[in-house]
Amino acid sequence: MWQAIRSRFDSCQNKISDEPIEGDVRSASCKKRVLKQEQNFRGPWYLASGFLLFWALLFFAVVLPLFYRLPKGLTIEDSPKGAFIAERAQNHLYGFDEIGTKVVGSDGNENKTVDYLLGLVAEIRASCLDEYFDVEVDLQVVSGSYIHWTMVNRYQGVQNIVIKMSPKNTTSESYLLVNSHFDSKPTSRSAGDAGQMIVAILEVFRVMCTTKQTIRHTIIFLLNGAEENPLQASHGFITQHKWAPYCKALINLDAAGGGGSDIVFQSGPNSPWLVEYYKKSAKHPLATTMAEEIFQTGILPSDTDFGIFVKYGNLIGLDIAQFINGYFYHTKYDRFANIPRGSIQSTGDNLLSLVRALANATELDNTAAYATGHAIFFDFLGLYFISYTESNGTILNYSVAGIALVLIFVSIWRTANISCVSTGYVLSWFILISVLQIIAFVLGFGLPVAVAYVFDKYGLSLTYFSTPGLLIGLYICPSLLGLSLPSYIYLKLQRNFKVPFAQQLQLVLHGHAAILAILGIGLTVYGLRSTYVVTWTLIFYVIPLSINLLTTLHDRGFSWTGVLKIFQVIPFLYNSYLIYTFVVTLIPMMGRFGRSTNPDLIISALNALGTVLALGFLIPLVNMFRRPSMILLSLLAISSVTIYTATSTQIGFPYRPRTNVQRLPYLQVRRIFYEFDGTVVKDDSGYLFNFQDRRGPAPLKSSKVNLTGLVSIAADCDKVMMCGYPLYDHRWVKNRMQIMWLPREEPIVPPNVPVLQLLEKTDLGNNIMRYSFICEKPSDHTSVYILPQEDVTISNWTLPLEYIAQQTTYHLYYSRGTDYSPLTFSIDFWKQDADFVVPVTQIGLATHSIGDDGDAISQEFAKLLPSYAALVQWPALYQRYIF
Structure with missing residues (x-):
């Protein structure tokens, strides 16, 4: 193959040497041939809109259905033996909801709820297999104090319902702790936060103790009565309860919403083996390292018992939460009707499988021996779960970035050969293009942020709060416009007739890849595990580039785009799915983020990040078609209409009764x-x-x-x-x-x-x-x-x-x-x-x-x-x- 290229290059050199050259411009015949080639290769202008529409339809047809997919809730009549039955848990949740609010110190929390849950525990305990398990129940009433943020958090007489389920004749002194809370904020009935988790724990307890099975370790099911207060009952348990010293690992369950799948947003610390157990056990996986790193910055207006158990009990574990439909979180609308049976089934399936796995984990005998650093983990559309250690992630990040830069240089050399110019000549154009792509990056983030700043300046923040569809015109279209504008201007105005147009467009994408590679290296040096998002986005550019270089597709006009577009389906699906997860989580949180911070800056930057990652390699391809300016004008028009709608109609008003x-x-x-x-x-x-x-x-x-x-x-x-x-x-x-x-x-x-x-x-x-x-x-x-x-x-x-x-x-x-x-x-x-x-x-x-x-x-x-x-x-x- 390389000999053929060299022969072609020599032939090209002979042709050019016979033609008159003036400055850096090819002969008129060469120029005519290049222009004719571009006209033949570039598609009709109307196909450009179809190209973008395809990716939009892919999001709505694949990402959204998979994101909101829930398993069928099992009923008592048709459920298999040993399975989690959502109907029974849902019935318990109805009774839990009917109690009303459950503020610490109230009759609803300290008497009615405690009595109701103790009654359910007694029913389950009566049906347990005594020949397999020993079950003890303890109602802990505890007092204490500790420093929480900027205050002394002092509690007096808060309650925990503690269930201990031990396998017969066990010799293990390592316990698995499963925790959630039943108390509520004022006005809230807490069906979502966290009644759904409480009834899931009770159903898992029922299944575990009524199924003939062998487990290695004792399980502690903790129903704590003072989490919202904040985090008092968990502190009382882990610092004072007689069973607390034996707890070695934790599954913490909480909620900032309800009605969908649950997400793992904290793990460890320093225990990647826990993520591996989740990978093998979870039937409906949803998790990402990025959520963990964002949560642990402390910028979100939430906290969980997980931190208390880690700090005061030196526990390791997984922090899992419901997060969809966070609009009703901590309000009077946190009711039973907002929690579908399929959501309870999803949480229960995951929890039951995970409890069974960790209750038999040999690692629990000596968790310190398996403290080997952090894990990098993420799911792909809820279908697959990927995890590896942080050290392996570092190697992967550097390797992919290095390979990408090497392949880009090889592509530049190859382009120089087929263009009959020196490598240095193409490299100089690539440097210019890379500068333009840096500008595109800045505009891709800057334009949405500018919109957010202007809206806030005129008192119009949160226009998307009740109508998230406005995000498309407010932030995504401006981001696409910023990403595509520099390359469009360059390709429109440049007069380089020595390098074919298709290869110039390829250099634009190389510039984007080089920026991602350098960014990946920098973020890895900084120690950010979320760099995996950049790395995996880059991988699916490196693979098609390798294929194109190993074949003649790289040299044949726009043929190289075919392989690229096929491989871009995967990063597009994942990145849009990932960012949509954060959008769904954070938009309701913006309603309780406080007055001192402009929430639109966060949401705009998030949408810009998703646009850059999902469409960064795709939006420049509109230049394959004639009149790409039509696409830019369309993006501008959509943004203009959306801005008008958001500012001049009721659609842009943030609030709605009951729902938002x-x-x-x-x-x-x-x-x-x-x-x-x-x-x-x-x-x-x-x-x-x-x-x-x-x-x-x-x-x-x-x-x-x-x-x-x-x-x-x-x-x-x-x-x-x-x-x-x-x-x-x-x-x-x-x-x-x-x-x-x-x-x-x-x-x-x-x-x-x-x-x-x-x-x-x-x-x-x-x-x-x-x-x-x-x-x-x-x-x-x-x-x-x-x-x-x-x-x-x-x-x-x-x-x-x-x-x-x-x-x-x-x-x-x-x-x-x-x-x-x-x-x-x-x-x-x-x-x-x-x-x-x-x-x-x-x-x-x-x-x-x-x-x-x-x-x-x-x-x-x-x-x-x-x-x-x-x-x-x-x-x-x-x-x-x-x-």
């Missing part, structure tokens, strides 16, 4: 400030709004509610301790600069008015005085803020010692379940002059009456808010003391 709600948490607040001598210097009332999304109060201005006087509390935060308001938890504290206050003339009368009392002062010597405090009958959710005077420091207290000096204002978040004993704590203050007759510290007591609708005025105020607003509100009292 505006999350609207606010408090009915009474504030009382006491001076050092006990006199009241402030007593006012109002509504404290913690708007959850970028639009803030703007959508409410068109409603019936009167928002006159609504102001930010940011100015107060610079003047008084913790802004002087009953901020609910660490998320409210973190978001305090965005919270707003609406004064109310009529005073709010809280249903509970606890008093913080200084019990005694004890002189400990060395300029240290101990202050002992008690709060009788605190609310089941109470925050205490502590701010010593400037000349006072804290030397010790009954809170975690490591929290001292971590914050300027200390935050104690307290909640209780079944233990109603008073809240007590003591603080040791140190002063240089040992004068403790004067003020030493400010203490703020914020008590919350969750579940109370408030007085008649507050209830009437709530009725005036629009129907698309999902309200989460209750009375709260803030008392500022000086001791």
Whole structure:
């Protein structure tokens, strides 16, 4: 083959030497031949739209059906023995939903739900095979505290239902822990988060203990009653329960939605063998390393028990969650009706297979021996699961990038041979094209981000929230326009008659591949495991390029595009599937991402990334057809129409009642400030709004509610301790600069008015005085803020010692379940002059009456808010003391 090329090259050289050459331009006859060849090869202009339409149809015909595919939910009558039966779990979920809300400390959570679940456990236990298994059930009531983010998280009397299923005569002291939670956020019935996981665990327990089988290890099924509080019951179990020290591996189940498949979004740490078990066991795999790395950055407004078990129990495991339809997550619409039977079956099939596999895993005997680094894992359309170690991934990334760059150089040399020019000549054009492709990359990301920035600037963020189809015109079309514009201009304006047009187009794709190769090398050096996405995208360019180079297809006009398009089907399907997974997950999250960040920047960048990965090698191929400008104009037209629709019609309004709600948490607040001598210097009332999304109060201005006087509390935060308001938890504290206050003339009368009392002062010597405090009958959710005077420091207290000096204002978040004993704590203050007759510290007591609708005025105020607003509100009292 190479001899034929050399012969052809020599022949070409002889031809050219006989023709007149002027500068860098071929003879008129050569130029005419090249132009005629281009006219013969380039297809009709209307086929370009058909080319792009094919890929769009491929997405809708393949990706979407596979993404939303669910197994048939098995019924009690027709299910095979030893299988997970979704109908039974669904029946249990109905009863779970009927209980109502399950906030920690409420009767619904501490009594009704616990009794209901214990009843189900007793029924299952009665049917277990006693000759195969020993089953014990323990109701743990636990108290404790730990530092969570910027606060001390103190819990009192929270509950765990702990089920221990041990194989007869087992000698293993390694337990598998399977965990989920049954408590809820206020207003939520928690059918999705995480009732569906609780009933799945119970059904797996039933199948496991009623099936004649041999397992190696004991299984602990933990139904924890305080995850939303946050993460308290899991901490109580792993630090205090008698069975906790034997737990070695974990399957954690949670939800940020419901109604689809569940995804593995955290694994390990340093235990790739767990991913291998998932690979072999999961019947409906859905997982990606990219989700793990994104979640572990902490940018998402969610957390799970997984981190508690890893940090305080040194466990390894898999973190699995439902995520589709996250619009109803943590709202009153989290109901039984939103959880289809097929979704429960999908979770149950995966969980049952995984529990069976890990319960027999020899690795559980000594997990430390198998701590061999991280894993890279991902599924392909839910059909196949691919995993390998991080070290193998590093080798693969470097190898693919290196091979790609070598093959590109070989292609350049080959192009020079068939074009009768030097390799350096083609290489110089390739460098120019590569620069243009870098510009294309910048535009491919920059144009969608620019649209997002402009929309946000004019108060139009989240236009896609209820109509995700707008993303196509808002972000995908501008990204395609940016990707294709530089190569179109180059191919339109260049006057290079020495290199055939088809090979120039090939150089454009080589430029894109070279950028991906360099990017893959850089991200691998950085240590990003998600680089696998770039690598696998590049692999399916390297393979067709190799085939074309090994045949004559590389040299025959546009023939090389045929193999390329065939192989591009796989990365297109995967990358569009991957990014769609994140789009489905993140768009509902943007409704609770807060006001300080423009969510459109995240969504636009995500769509741009998907466009670059899925269509980066395809969109330049529109230049194979005549008049590619028609495609660019069409993309521009689609974007223009979409922008008009999003800005000028109701379609672009973010919220819809029931389905796409505006999350609207606010408090009915009474504030009382006491001076050092006990006199009241402030007593006012109002509504404290913690708007959850970028639009803030703007959508409410068109409603019936009167928002006159609504102001930010940011100015107060610079003047008084913790802004002087009953901020609910660490998320409210973190978001305090965005919270707003609406004064109310009529005073709010809280249903509970606890008093913080200084019990005694004890002189400990060395300029240290101990202050002992008690709060009788605190609310089941109470925050205490502590701010010593400037000349006072804290030397010790009954809170975690490591929290001292971590914050300027200390935050104690307290909640209780079944233990109603008073809240007590003591603080040791140190002063240089040992004068403790004067003020030493400010203490703020914020008590919350969750579940109370408030007085008649507050209830009437709530009725005036629009129907698309999902309200989460209750009375709260803030008392500022000086001791």
